[in-house]
Amino acid sequence: xxxxxxxxxxxxxxxxxxxxxxxxxxxxxxxxxxxxxxxxxxxxxxxxxxxxxxxxxxxxxxxxxxxxxxxxxxxxxxxxxxxxxxxxxxxxxxxxxxxxxxxxxxxxxxxxxxxxxxxxxxxxxxxxxxxxxxxxxxxxxxxxxxxxxxxxxxxxxxxxxxxxxxxxxxxxxxxxxxxxxxxxxxxxxxxxxxxxxxxxxxxxxxxxxxxxxxxxxxxxxxxxxxxxxxxxxxxxxxxxxxxxxxxxxxxxxxxxxxxxxxxxxxxxxxxxxxxxxxxxxxxxxxxxxxxxxxxxxxxxxxxxxxxxxxxxxxxxxxxxxxxxxxxxxxxxxxxxxxxxxxxxxxxxxxxxxxxxxxxxxxxxxxxxxxxxxxxxxxxxxxxxxxxxxxxxxxxxxxxxxxxxxxxxxxxxxxxxxxxxxxxxxxxxxxxxxxxxxxxxxxxxxxxxxxxxxxxxxxxxxxxxxxxxxxxxxxxxxxxxxxxxxxxxxxxxxxxxxxxxxxxxxxxxxxxxxxxxxxxxxxxxxxxxxxxxxxxxxxxxxxxxxxxxxxxxxxxxxxxxxxxxxxxxxxxxxxxxxxxxxxxxxxxxxxxxxxxxxxxxxxxxxxxxxxxxxxxxxxxxxxxxxxxxxxxxxxxxxxxxxxxxxxxxxxxxxxxxxxxxxxxxxxxxxxxxxxxxxxxxxxxxxxxxxxxxxxxxxxxxxxxxxxxxxxxxxxxxxxxxxxxxxxxxxxxxxxxxxxxxxxxxxxxxxxxxxxxxxxxxxxxxxxxxxxxxxxxxxxxxxxxxxxxxxxxxxxxxxxxxxxxxxxxxxxxxxxxxxxxxxxxxxxxxxxxxxxxxxxxxxxxxxxxxxxxxxxxxxxxxxxxxxxxxxxxxxxxxxxxxxxxxxxxxxxxxxxxxxxxxxxxxxxxxxxxxxx
RNA sequence: GGGCGAUUAGCUCAGGGGUAGAGCGCCACGUUGACAUCGUGGAGGUCGGUGGUUCGAAACCACCAUCGCCCACCA
Numbered sequence: 001x002x003x004x005x006x007x008x009x010x011x012x013x014x015x016x017x018x019x020x021x022x023x024x025x026x027x028x029x030x031x032x033x034x035x036x037x038x039x040x041x042x043x044x045x046x047x048x049x050x051x052x053x054x055x056x057x058x059x060x061x062x063x064x065x066x067x068x069x070x071x072x073x074x075x076x077x078x079x080x081x082x083x084x085x086x087x088x089x090x091x092x093x094x095x096x097x098x099x100x101x102x103x104x105x106x107x108x109x110x111x112x113x114x115x116x117x118x119x120x121x122x123x124x125x126x127x128x129x130x131x132x133x134x135x136x137x138x139x140x141x142x143x144x145x146x147x148x149x150x151x152x153x154x155x156x157x158x159x160x161x162x163x164x165x166x167x168x169x170x171x172x173x174x175x176x177x178x179x180x181x182x183x184x185x186x187x188x189x190x191x192x193x194x195x196x197x198x199x200x201x202x203x204x205x206x207x208x209x210x211x212x213x214x215x216x217x218x219x220x221x222x223x224x225x226x227x228x229x230x231x232x233x234x235x236x237x238x239x240x241x242x243x244x245x246x247x248x249x250x251x252x253x254x255x256x257x258x259x260x261x262x263x264x265x266x267x268x269x270x271x272x273x274x275x276x277x278x279x280x281x282x283x284x285x286x287x288x289x290x291x292x293x294x295x296x297x298x299x300x301x302x303x304x305x306x307x308x309x310x311x312x313x314x315x316x317x318x319x320x321x322x323x324x325x326x327x328x329x330x331x332x333x334x335x336x337x338x339x340x341x342x343x344x345x346x347x348x349x350x351x352x353x354x355x356x357x358x359x360x361x362x363x364x365x366x367x368x369x370x371x372x373x374x375x376x377x378x379x380x381x382x383x384x385x386x387x388x389x390x391x392x393x394x395x396x397x398x399x400x401x402x403x404x405x406x407x408x409x410x411x412x413x414x415x416x417x418x419x420x421x422x423x424x425x426x427x428x429x430x431x432x433x434x435x436x437x438x439x440x441x442x443x444x445x446x447x448x449x450x451x452x453x454x455x456x457x458x459x460x461x462x463x464x465x466x467x468x469x470x471x472x473x474x475x476x477x478x479x480x481x482x483x484x485x486x487x488x489x490x491x492x493x494x495x496x497x498x499x500x501x502x503x504x505x506x507x508x509x510x511x512x513x514x515x516x517x518x519x520x521x522x523x524x525x526x527x528x529x530x531x532x533x534x535x536x537x538x539x540x541x542x543x544x545x546x547x548x549x550x551x552x553x554x555x556x557x558x559x560x561x562x563x564x565x566x567x568x569x570x571x572x573x574x575x576x577x578x579x580x581x582x583x584x585x586x587x588x589x590x591x592x593x594x595x596x597x598x599x600x601x602x603x604x605x606x607x608x609x610x611x612x613x614x615x616x617x618x619x620x621x622x623x624x625x626x627x628x629x630x631x632x633x634x635x636x637x638x639x640x641x642x643x644x645x646x647x648x649x650x651x652x653x654x655x656x657x658x659x660x661x662x663x664x665x666x667x668x669x670x671x672x673x674x675x676x677x678x679x680x681x682x683x684x685x686x687x688x689x690x691x692x693x694x695x696x697x698x699x700x701x702x703x704x705x706x707x708x709x710x711x712x713x714x715x716x717x718x719x720x721x722x723x724x725x726x727x728x729x730x731x732x733x734x735x736x737x738x739x740x741x742x743x744x745x746x747x748x749x750x751x752x753x754x755x756x757x758x759x760x761x762x763x764x765x766x767x768x769x770x771x772x773x774x775x776x777x778x779x780x781x782x783x784x785x786x787x788x789x790x791x792x793x794x795x796x797x798x799x800x801x802x803x804x805x806x807x808x809x810x811x812x813x814x815x816x817x818x819x820x821x822x823x824x825x826x827x828x829x830x831x832x833x834x835x836x837x838x839x840x841x842x843x844x845x846x847x848x849x850x851x852x853x854x855x856x857x858x859x860x861x862x863x864x865x866x867x868x869x870x871x872x873x874x875x876x877x878x879x880x881x882x883x884x885x886x887x888x889x890x891x892x893x894x895x896x897x898x899x900x901x902x903x904x905x906x907x908x909x910x911x912x913x914x
Numbered sequence: 915g916g917g918c919g920a921u922u923a924g925c926u927c928a929g930g931g932g933u934a935g936a937g938c939g940c941c942a943c944g945u946u947g948a949c950a951u952c953g954u955g956g957a958g959g960u961c962g963g964u965g966g967u968u969c970g971a972a973a974c975c976a977c978c979a980u981c982g983c984c985c986a987c988c989a
Binding site for chain 2: 269592604618774870
C-alpha cells in the first residue's frame, strides 16, 4: 500500500486481474441470481444514467456473488434500429451520400462496420466502472441466435392470430419515412391557430362554419359532422355542402363525438388524416381520401395547383384561397398539442398505410395478472400503478418500421399479394405447400427495436433451445431500470416472457430515478450540462471539458452560454475522483425519489471517504505489523466495535434486500468513519501504546483492528470494488495468494453472538464522558494536547464501576490528567459538563472565561428547561398517562427525573460562577 | 381531463405516531506519529398551509398552495 490514496494506480489493474481469474462467470454453488442489463445502444456511449444504473446492478451482482450465489450479470447491446440507422445515415450525408446511393445490402454492411468500430466503447466504459458482467456470454440483439428467436416469436404469434397485417392510420414520420408506435410519438403544446372556414350548403340555403387547426386537410374532407342533439343543425343533417377548392359535395352527418359547446359545433371530417375522423369515417362509411405523399407533400388526390406542395405551404395556400373566396370567417391564436417523432422531432402525420400489428389484449391480460398476483413486484411499489394505468388502456402495437437496419419481417408475398409467414423462404414454401414456380418476395420492413428487446431476458439465455442457462437463470431475479421505459420495455418483456418462456421474466422490477444536473435539469448535449462518468473518474481539465461540451453542437449559437456556465462551474476542470468514489456516490443517490441531482460536492465527500478508509487501513497495517504473541483478551472496546459491526452488517443486508443502496452506503459510511475511525482506532491506539497494559489486551486490539477492517472491506466491496480489493490484498494470507480476490470472498453475516449491549452501554458512557471533556476544552480554548484534571459530582455506583474498568482508557482517549470524586477545592472556578446525571468539573482557576462559561451553561440550561417543560406537560396529561404504552410513560418519567436534576445542577453551577 | 410524485438546516437529501438527522457549506480552534482529501467544538429547522384522527402528528387522513413528471382524440 502506498502512503497516498491515488485511485488511478489501483483501479484498472484489478479489473484486468479479475477478468484474467475468470471471476465474472457464474460460479457459486448457491441459488441462481441473475440480472439482465438493459442493453445499451451498440453504437452509443455510456452517460451518467447508465453509470448510475450499472453501479446499482454491479453492487447487487457483487453482493449476491459474495454470498455464494450462482450469479450472472448478463451483458449485451441493442441494435437500436432508428437511432443507429440515423447515426450511420448522418455519416453518409457528411460524405454527400444517402443510404439510397448505397442500396440496402451495402447500407446494412456499413452499419455492421460502424458497429464493429464503435461497439467497443461501451464495453471499456463498463469495465472502467468496475462492472462485473459475464463477458463470455455477451449478446447483441442482431446475433444469429437472437435473430432466430425473434423470427420464431413472430411466426408463432402470426400463426396464433396475434400478429396481423392491416391498413390503418398510423403515426407516420415524414422525415424518417417510417411508421412509429404510439410510444415513439411525443406530443407537446405549441402555439398555433384555429381557422374558421365557411362551407356553403349545396342547396344554396346558407353555409356551415367549421374550425380547424389544420386547414390543408380540408382537401381530404369527406363530411361535416354535428352533434345529433344539436338543435341548431338538426335540419341540415343529410344535406350536403359543396367543399370549396374541390369539386366535391360531402354530406352533413350526425355523430356523438362532436361537442356542441366547442367552436361552432360543426366539425370537418378528414378520415385519412386524423385518428378521430378516421373512426367517424368508419362509423359512417365515409370515403377515405389520402392527400399526402409519404414525405408530407400533397399528392395527386388534390387539385393540381396544390399537388407537390409541402403541407405547410399548402396550408398557407388553402387559407389564402378561402380568404380570396370570401369564405375565411376568422383566425384565432390557439394552443394545440403537436405530435412529434421522438427521434426526428418531425411533426408526425396520421397516415394510411399497411403495417404489421401485435394484437395486444390477449398478451396484456396475463401480464397484468402477473403483477397483481405478486409474481412480479415493483420496487418502489407505486410504480405498479403506472404499469396498470398503461396496460389497461393499451392499444395494438405497430411493429413494422420502414427502415433498413433491424430484424426483417419474416413474411413473403406472391404476385397476388398473398401473405406467407415463416422462418425462412423454404419454411414458407413447405408450410404453405407452394409450388416452386411461384415467386415470393420478402417484406421490406423491419421490426420495432423493442420487439427484440422484449425477448432479451430469455433470448440471451438460449431460448428457444431449452438450454441449461435458461433453466438456471430464468426467471431472472430483478430488473433494474428507469421509469421512462416501463411501457417501452418492461411491459413488453412481461407480456412476451409469459407467452414464450412460460414464466415471468423477472421477480422484481427495481425502478430508479433519473440523473439530472445540479440544478435539476436533464443532462443533454444541447444544454451543455453533460457530465461524462469517465471524467469524474479520471478528471479532466477545463479545456478538455470545454472541447467536449462545445464540439458537435446542433445549435452552435448556444456555445457562448455553455462556455460561460462551464467556466463558472468548473474553473479548474474536474479533479480525479476515482471510480470507487463515483460508485459510492451513485449508491448514496439511489433513493426512492424520481429525480436525482448530481452534485460535485457529494462525490468529493465520498472521495474523502475513500481516503479515510485508505488511511485507516494504513494505520491498521502499521499497528499490527509486529504481532503481539499472546492469548488475546478482548477489551470492552473490542467487544463494542464488534457489536456495532454486527448491527451494521445486519443493516447492510436489510438495505440490500430492500434495494436501498443509499441506506446501505450511509450505514457503512457512518460505521467506518464515525465508529471505527473516530473511536475504535483511537481506543486501540490507547491500548496499544499503553506501556502498563497487558500483552493480551494488545493482541486482542490487533486482532480486532484487522478483523473489523476485513469485514468492512467485504461489506464495502459491492459498492467500492477497487479500493477494497487493493487494501484487502495487501495484508493477511491473501497477500501471498495469486488467485485470491475479495470478489469471491464471503460476504459477512451478522451473528447474534456478537451483539454486546453491555459493551455498547459502556462505550457510549465513555463517549459522552469524552465529549463532555472535549466540550469544555473546546469552549474554554484549552489546547487539545493538554491533560486536564476532572472532578466528579453526582457519582453513581455505575459510574464508579465504569471508572474502575474504563478509567485508564478514558483518561488516555480524553486526555485527562486525573479523575477525583472529592472536591477539595473551590469549584466556582470550574467548567462543567454532564454525562447523564454524572457531573464533570474541570477546575480552571485563572484560565476560565467566566462569562463564556456562564453563557454556555445558560444555553444548556435553557434547552434542558424547554425539554423539561414538554415532559412535564405530557405527564400532567391524564390521558397520556392512561393511554400511552407503559414503556413510553416510564421513559418519560425517567426523562423528567434527569431533566429536573440537570436544570437544578446547571442552575447551581451558574450560581456558583457568580 | 385522468394518474403519479415532491415540499424537512444556507444547498442536496435521508427519516418517520413519543428527545429533529446526514453530507456539503458556514464560524472558532488545532502542525496530538493513519488521514489537513484531516481533527475538535459550535451556530443553524415552530419538517409548505389549514383542518381532522390520536393521550401525542413533522410523520396518518382530508382539503389548499407551489413545483415537477406521465398519460389522454376535443376540431
